[in-house]
Amino acid sequence: MARRSVLAVAVALVMLAVVGVSFMSAQPPAQPVNDKPLTERWAPTEWGPNDKAGSVNRTTPAMVMKAMRLVKQGKVATLGKLYHSSIPAFGARSWTMSIPGTPTGGPFGKNALVYHDELVTTEIGQIGTQFDGPGHIGVRTSKGDFMYNGRWREEAYERGGGGRVVGMGDLGVEFVAEKGFVCRGVLLDAPAYRGVKRLPIPKDSKSPGIVTAADVRAMVQRQGLTEIGEGDCVFLYTGHGDLWLNADWKGLSPAEKAKRRDEFNSGEPGFGVSACEYMAQRKIILTGGDTSANDAQPNGEQDDFAVPCHTEMQTRRGIWNIENLEFTQLLKDKVYEFAFVWAPLKIVGGTGSPGNPIALY
Numbered sequence: 415m416a417r418r419s420v421l422a423v424a425v426a427l428v429m430l431a432v433v434g435v436s437f438m439s440a441q442p443p444a445q446p447v448n449d450k451p452l453t454e455r456w457a458p459t460e461w462g463p464n465d466k467a468g469s470v471n472r473t474t475p476a477m478v479m480k481a482m483r484l485v486k487q488g489k490v491a492t493l494g495k496l497y498h499s500s501i502p503a504f505g506a507r508s509w510t511m512s513i514p515g516t517p518t519g520g521p522f523g524k525n526a527l528v529y530h531d532e533l534v535t536t537e538i539g540q541i542g543t544q545f546d547g548p549g550h551i552g553v554r555t556s557k558g559d560f561m562y563n564g565r566w567r568e569e570a571y572e573r574g575g576g577g578r579v580v581g582m583g584d585l586g587v588e589f590v591a592e593k594g595f596v597c598r599g600v601l602l603d604a605p606a607y608r609g610v611k612r613l614p615i616p617k618d619s620k621s622p623g624i625v626t627a628a629d630v631r632a633m634v635q636r637q638g639l640t641e642i643g644e645g646d647c648v649f650l651y652t653g654h655g656d657l658w659l660n661a662d663w664k665g666l667s668p669a670e671k672a673k674r675r676d677e678f679n680s681g682e683p684g685f686g687v688s689a690c691e692y693m694a695q696r697k698i699i700l701t702g703g704d705t706s707a708n709d710a711q712p713n714g715e716q717d718d719f720a721v722p723c724h725t726e727m728q729t730r731r732g733i734w735n736i737e738n739l740e741f742t743q744l745l746k747d748k749v750y751e752f753a754f755v756w757a758p759l760k761i762v763g764g765t766g767s768p769g770n771p772i773a774l775y
Contacts, residue, residue: 448725449555456730457564465563466548466589468732469699473597477645481598481753485774491743491752494543494770496660500671501542502678504706509542510535539587539766545758546735547590549582550765551728561585562732572763581763590734591758591767595700597647599754599773601744602633604683605653612653613683616713623683624710625650627692637750644697647754651741652683655704660740684708686715690723694731700756701727702736702771736771749775 450456457463461471495501499509511534520528539547548562549570559567565584572581604613607629608622616623630648634641642648657674666674682705693701701708701723709721716722727733736756744752752775758767 451560470593478596491773493739497542502675539764543738545767547587547766549585551724586763588760591760594757599752601649601750615681624686627688630689642696646698647700650703684710687722
């Protein structure tokens with residue numbers, strides 16, 4: 415082969431190698447896969463393969479009566495936050511409401527009745543004060559997306575015309591809503607325990623913004639509470655939610671709202687996975703808190719895990735979660751044990767539900 419031809423072949427091979435490397439580097443990274451639900455046999459749960467409600471099944475008439483005996487002052491505290499277009503929201507989620515027509519209808523009859531409706535566009539189960547149901551959180555395994563009690567995402571879907579997904583089928587929140595929650599509520603005051611106004615956003619696995627199992631036990635003891643037990647609903651106050659309080663939110667300027675939204679969404683203190691595993695061992699039925707997830711993030715006790723309490727509690731055990739709660743009245747009255755009452759809306763096929771939970775004490 416002539417020298418010129420050899421040189422041309424060599425140049426071509428180098429160019430192919432460069433193109434190959436560039437092509438490989440342009441490929442999207444491999445998606446993570448977690449086969450723990452399969453190897454650890456997360457399904458069926460203790461309530462059998464047909465269960466769709468999860469740990470709320472633990473509730474008994476005796477537990478309800480025990481919770482109601484905590485009502486001693488006859489006081490009521492609502493724990494829900496305002497729903498408005500300006501509230502903090504995860505990712506691209508949003509709340510948009512308008513009144514169609516002024517008025518929407520009327521006048522009707524000799525009494526000249528008029529009425530107003532509202533039109534809301536939102537992720538109805540995943541905005542503001544929100545309850546996570548069985549269809550919300552799953553785990554990507556080598557066999558597909560594993561959801562609560564061994565249901566596979568694609569098989570669970572309810573489909574409408576043209577194959578469009580119109581609901582979560584057997585994973586719909588309505589199955590939990592049929593039972594509802596009446597339980598002993600326990601509020602853990604983490605800032606008082608740490609001696610700070612607000613827990614910090616955790617930047618590493620040793621951050622005081624992470625609430626561990628040992629912290630949960632210590633707070634229960636410090637607050638003079640009976641140990642967490644079966645059927646309880648456990649709530650965590652971190653102070654991070656005070657960036658967004660009902661009493662002052664409407665009065666804030668748009669610039670201050672935007673500043674607080676950015677800070678609220680930049681990460682959050684919360685439960686570490688050891689705390690969630692401890693509470694699961696104690697057979698609680700619900701977690702809650704004043705942040706958007708109640709998991710410590712961006713860092714928890716385990717590096718590179720995305721809100722692991724969500725998978726360990728919800729997908730694995732059917733222990734559901736309610737987020738963005740406000741505890742102002744309970745903290746003011748120094749009430750850390752109360753009767754908690756909550757029922758998600760019966761949204762067929764919904765991933766969760768908005769609402770306004772109630773504490774009675």
